[in-house]
Amino acid sequence: xxxxxxxxxxxxxxxxxxxxxxxxxxxxxxxxxxxxxxxxxxxxxxxxxxxxxxxxxxxxxxxxxxxxxxxxxxxxxxxxxxxxxxxxxxxxxxxxxxxxxxxxxxxxxxxxxxxxxxxxxxxxxxxxxxxxxxxxxxxxxxxxxxxxxxxxxxxxxxxxxxx
Numbered sequence: 576x577x578x579x580x581x582x583x584x585x586x587x588x589x590x591x592x593x594x595x596x597x598x599x600x601x602x603x604x605x606x607x608x609x610x611x612x613x614x615x616x617x618x619x620x621x622x623x624x625x626x627x628x629x630x631x632x633x634x635x636x637x638x639x640x641x642x643x644x645x646x647x648x649x650x651x652x653x654x655x656x657x658x659x660x661x662x663x664x665x666x667x668x669x670x671x672x673x674x675x676x677x678x679x680x681x682x683x684x685x686x687x688x689x690x691x692x693x694x695x696x697x698x699x700x701x702x703x704x705x706x707x708x709x710x711x712x713x714x715x716x717x718x719x720x721x722x723x724x725x726x727x728x729x730x731x732x733x734x735x736x737x738x
Contacts, residue, residue, distance in 0.1 A: 589637060597637050600646040601630060611651055615658040621665075622658075629657035 589597065605626075612629070613622040633640075633653050640649050702710055 593637070596642065597634060601633065601650070604647050604650055607647060608650055608654055612654050612658050615655070616661060621661065625658050625661045626654060628661075629654040632657060 608629070609622060609626055612625045613619060616622050616625055629650070633650055636653070640646065702713065705713070
């Protein structure tokens with residue numbers, strides 16, 4: 576179900592404290608959720624769109640979240656269904672898995688993504704040691720994906736990627 580499909584909830588608006596709780600929990604989990612969704616849709620821009628839609632669904636359904644329970648588990652469940660819906664609607668996924676396998680993979684991805692913070696910290700230290708041109712190359716490849724044009728990885732081509 577997408578946010579557009581979500582029926583308007585007749586429950587009263589969230590209190591100021593509950594609104595603040597939602598914002599704090601979502602901000603704390605944002606990086607993990609984005610990495611999780613990226614592992615499901617494989618494109619950063621699509622993942623950002625999916626996470627934005629999932630955040631709206633989370634906000635609309637936050638009254639169902641029990642304070643003190645695992646927000647990340649709840650949020651990744653919402654994000655999973657939004658990612659699945661996105662893939663169904665856009666047909667962008669080259670892989671087609673049945674629902675049971677998708678749920679198994681998604682559950683494993685949550686555990687994998689939770690272990691990324693130390694890896695991310697280590698990666699940032701390594702990136703800081705690189706020169707600006709090398710950081711730009713790595714950022715271009717891992718943020719935007721490889722170029723669509725054919726590249727033979729000659730020295731001239733490599734120099735073009737570094738500029």
